[in-house]
Amino acid sequence: MTLRSRRATTLAAVLTVGALSLAGCGSSSTGSSGSSGGASGGGGGGTLAKLQKAGTITVGINGENPYSYMDKSGKLTGATIALDRAVYKQLGIKTVTGKQVDWNSLIPGLTAGQFDEVSAGMSALPKRCAQAAFSYPEIVYKTALLVPKGNPKHLHTMADIKKSGANLVTETGAIEQGYAQDMGIQTQTVGTPEAGLQAVESGRADVFALTAISLRTLVKTQNAGSKVEVTPAFTAVVKGKEQIGAGAAVFRKGDTKLLNAYNKELKKIIDNPKEFLKIVGKFGFTEAERPQGKTADTAYLCSGKLPDAK
Template sequence: MTSTRTTAPRRRALLAASAVGLLAVTTACSSVDDGGNETGGDDTAGGGTLTELQDSGTITVGFAGEEPYSFQDDSGELTGAAVALNEAIYGELGIDSVEGTLTEWNSLIPGLNADRFDSISAGMSILPERCEQAAFSEPEIMYTTAFLVPEGNPQNLTDWQSAVDADINLAVMSGAIEAGYAEETDVQTTQVGSPQDGLDAVTSGRADAFALTGISLRALADNTDAPVEATDAFVAVIDGVPQIGAGATVFRDEDTELLEAYNEELESIVSDPERYAEILGPFGFTEAERPVEGLTAEMLCEGDLEAIADELGPELGLDA
């Protein structure tokens, strides 16, 4: 899904690969390389990275190529809802150019901590085990789950329990939250590396369905001629606990000043429904994906989903 955004002017990167290396020629704001970039993280009390990025005017973000969060369009340009949000926020911070490093999902946090890029722009779910490895911004996107299934939904999948009861083989992205759901509920899985791999697993019959976030699967189903459809989205319930989830931009632990500056600008967008819709709406995001008031990264990092449901149940649309 592509769109015209009104944040910072965008520029393109032309990539030319040869047997001896890769030459990336960047001509403006949003661009992509293959993962070989070294940006040099800062470990001096968190103050250095923001200043360095403002001085250079460019930030490099790691992304995993999942539409509609962060992906390359048909021209090879970096785009997506997470990227658009990053561009709006970094632009306010005096960083006008957002460049992308395409990275396998499981390598995003390791790549960040190895200074291959400055932050992660992939709509990554805030999970306790991830919070031990890196620092998450406040919630940017609320998550629900869905299944990509053959046309007609032959297994009649409607929620997570229906997948458990149907005894299916479920495609899940390696390292994604749905893989954790499957492990906790003993659902047989086929691990895949990307949304396209998940689609291929379903269309080839290697998997009965593919589990991912609802908005990702809607985009995937809309952009393929394959005989598949996305089920209605739902909040997965595991062992009686609603799996409340939200995605965020991710930073190195030491980059505290950059994180705080980002969160300050993020709050002004998330608290404004019209501005949130202006930035993320072109990628299919609605009011349902805007984080509810009161939900914080700290709450999600602590991982007490029952407490979150008790405190914010009505705001989250959960039954009392």
């Protein structure tokens, strides 16, 4: 649930057999856990101690605004980076640096020890939870539609697109592509959010589906408001099931002390609406993106259980 779903593509094809031997999801308060040591320390505790001693951590990013990216001056920024900095400051780790890699290289890079956390707003999905440890949820994703100004085809949901036969474009690997496939909606695919915007602006597509926060950011940064608009966010319903999506920080399964320490500080922020908006509001996030209820339950998200649409 660019949820890039936040990218729904599975990672099995790019993971090694050793990485695939990881298993299980954790509780909502501690995320996934394991007994083996991380790539940077044994017994689940070595990584946290190492990072505290160094005073710095490197996180893996995909370079996607507004989650985690390098700004025009080359500074690491974004909503998940802001959350990281607030959390790690409390853990005695003053500096957060980033290494940008392709989306499908984030978990493999983490497992290989190229960085010690994935900070990209990655959705907690069952197959991913079997490969790495997801933190307490950081951000909730809802879908929105990018349409020509005035919304001439009156599109507000994925069901509207299916019913109207509108020409849909999605980003390759994004969760919205999966929604379309499951609903039998034909779609064009593009490699970037900018390409999706261009498709709608040029008339090659009637609608571009992506997460609401991504579309709002896209229109703002591209100064595209005169030609297109973003519909209100909605929870997609596929085959009678609401598609719940929430992103989290991702750790190696063996790094249990790091994960638990991170969760303890992160939960304080997420459970405080004012503090949450203070940290991520400047990146366009609102109360609607703050995890609550089942969207704040890592184990539930990792289970893949979806509620019936009301």
